[in-house]
Amino acid sequence: MQLLEQPRPVPFQRNHKIRDAISFAIYQMMERDPSIHLFGEGCGVKVHYDAPNIERDFSDRVHTLPISEDGNVNFAVGASLLGVKPVVDIITADFLYRAMDSICNTAAKLNFVRPDQPPSTIVIRAEFLTGGPTTGQRPEALFCHIPGLDVVIPSTPRDAHGLMRNALETPGVTLFFEDREIRDDLLKETDCRIGGRLAVGYALERRNGNDKPDCTVVTYGLMRQVTEEVLGSTLNIDLIDLRSIYPIDWMAIRGSVRRSGKLLVIEPDVQYGGVGAEIAATIAEGQPGVRIKRLGGRRATIPATADQHRRMIPSVEEIVHAVNNW
């Protein structure tokens, strides 16, 4: 199935293919499930520009809330108690800090304290942008600490669609990130072909080589596209796109590392205390002898301009150097 092109009232400069795929998944699920409602600050406006099909067909299920991120998530929790499946739009990932209490203290604990009741399904959306100290952060690793949350970061429209379908079909609380730095013009045609539901916790493995790859590269989100562009299809490596950083597909990582003996984790988030550290430590404990390297963002405040921001995540040179020098 090809992704439906959305009619756009305003021409957008930003990448939109992953967003369209998410909107398409939500549209499909709203058609089937009348309990799905969209909430968020400026939600109606956003749907108007980004997903006019949803606005046209489900206008009574799109609800604009105030700029009160924390209250909005708690509000969604309350609605979920009566069977509503809320999709809460936090907008920018940095704003998640505003809502950490309601996400980590309320939503994540909700199904645990109600073991005999129908579990709530709640999806919390946020996007990664560039723009400065508080408009470009990647707080995803923080949420991996919190039991009760799934943390999803697709890197292609196909995965974004399948994982959003899954988030809305499966009980539980999902933090769904949208990486707006992933470039539309570099997406492969196959990555844009929409499929079905995609269960969370399964990585996408791209094997370029033979049974004995030179190394295993584990990455996710934006860094998957950057890495793929850098490495092309000539090198004999296994590239693993996690797609969800909780749960993590350990079987895929372990299987590849067993063949390659070398693990390189490339993450767009701050490297210090991040997902790469967890993967490196787990592999080091379970498979001693594997050589491990990490590349990630600097633990530094993000400057205002996009090109300065890009200098804070692993560069092409660093990736090439890491892959070629063990």
Next chain:
Amino acid sequence: MPSTIGELTLTERMLLIRAVEDKLQELCLDGLAGDLHFSKGQEAISVGVCAALRETDYVVTHHRSIAHAIAKGVPLEPLLAEVLGKSNGMNGGLAGEMHMSYPARRFMFCWQLVGTCVPVAAGLAWAVKNYLKTDDVVVCFHGDAATANAQWHEGVNLAAVQKLPLLLVCENNHLAGNVREEHYQPVANVRKRMLGYGLTSFMVDGNNVVEVHEWAKEAIDLVRRERRPVMLECNTTRLGRHKQGQGDLRGKDEIAELALRDPLRGASVEDRLPFESQIDAIIGRYT
């Protein structure tokens, strides 16, 4: 012994709550229960308000939740088992007093974090109005201290903007844990805060169960009729400590003076006896 809360008089309901909490306090002192939060002195509010609700109306509340659960008709057996952390408690013993729920009696949610219950109650009221589309109302109990918290304000703002069928019942005991109101309350009455949201409020003597009940009926009727949030501020006295296992900044004299306003002042010990034997029988099975 009547089988449901609805068969008891208002005073009997308060006595039942007091008897349950006194018994649980003994267990706390013996180390058989955790550091529970009790409503001693505040029982008239939960009893007066819940008696004015339909069975199908919803209750959301804060961490001091045992009185609200009993007043809303949650049966004692699953409630006590939950408070004592037993697996056949109403939430498998996982939630405890501060996170328990019993949807069969429309006792929907309570949460430890101060203020959280308000936006959650607003969301619930949103779903009642716009998803289930019934004329039930949601009551959200909260303390006066919660009104210093952003979650209270965000929740009230959401409820006001969305015109939701929500009755906010403020249990104003003039304390935030062990902190006096001069440190968190810039207004003489909590209800003044409602002016900022364009919402109606009433203030009553929260220790007079008949007065609470009569005004709660008025307020609930208004919420149900006009589908908009209303506050009932109940001026009350917490006679016990904030929670077990913690000291109390108030001296004996101050508490003795507050006890003159005890809604159960003058109630006889004999009136509690039938409840006590029932509570003892349940607790005997779990301790």
